[in-house]
Amino acid sequence: MEAQGRALNEVFVIINETSRAKLENPVEKVFQTGNIIGLANHTILVARDGREVPIDDSAAPIRDENGELVGIVLIFRDITERRRTELTRSYLAAIVESSDDAIIGKTLDGIITSWNKGAEKTFGYVADEIVGRPITILIPPERHAEETAILEKIKRGEYIEHYVTTRIRKDGTAVVVSLSISPIKESTRHINDATGPTI
Numbered sequence: 001m002e003a004q005g006r007a008l009n010e011v012f013v014i015i016n017e018t019s020r021a022k023l024e025n026p027v028e029k030v031f032q033t034g035n036i037i038g039l040a041n042h043t044i045l046v047a048r049d050g051r052e053v054p055i056d057d058s059a060a061p062i063r064d065e066n067g068e069l070v071g072i073v074l075i076f077r078d079i080t081e082r083r084r085t086e087l088t089r090s091y092l093a094a095i096v097e098s099s100d101d102a103i104i105g106k107t108l109d110g111i112i113t114s115w116n117k118g119a120e121k122t123f124g125y126v127a128d129e130i131v132g133r134p135i136t137i138l139i140p141p142e143r144h145a146e147e148t149a150i151l152e153k154i155k156r157g158e159y160i161e162h163y164v165t166t167r168i169r170k171d172g173t174a175v176v177v178s179l180s181i182s183p184i185k186e187s188t189r190h191i192n193d194a195t196g197p198t199i
Helices: 026-033 080-098 117-123 141-155
Strands: 013-016 043-046 052-063 069-078 102-106 112-115 160-168 174-185 191-198
Touching: 026 052, 026 069, 052 080, 102 117, 117 174, 141 160, 141 174
Parallel strands: none
Antiparallel strands: 013 043, 043 052, 052 069, 102 112, 102 191, 160 174, 174 191
16 A cells, blocks of 8 residues: 555666666656557566566556446566576576586487587587487487387486496597486476486
8 A cells, every 4th residue: 555646666666686776667658659668678577675576467547338438457477486596497407508418308209409518529420410310310229129128218207327438429439428417307306308328
């Protein structure tokens, strides 16, 4: 109730997270254009107590039956948790990419979905050459049956640790590797992928 009757720009203060510059209120833009206005990326709401809350969403016009602008609805939401998750994912992705171990993601059908620099160094393929291709490209023909067994274990949610076997580099030479393979589970606990380091 404290905000009622006060100017919106007094209670809804938004700034750019990077530049710290005060941003134009999206409601004013709706008045100017008559269009739905989305908030820019990296928008921070400065709360009354000085807390800074990352937000997103939009302001939209409210029109009467004649199409006349009669009001504006401002919708926004706190995306702190989403931003935290994004930062964690970026951090983990950076760790994977910088690892000397070959870390390869694949689907439960054995199709390669991710390929880090360690994998490039170990096997000789760059990511563009191999992502989307079957993992069997790295496996000697006489060992294809072991990949079937590995995928069946992953589908059951099992982990494989330090499985010593042979794989094939791009130039055709064999390399002895120790595989550790883990299922990747969605938030629903459904297994939809597998990954692990090859050392």
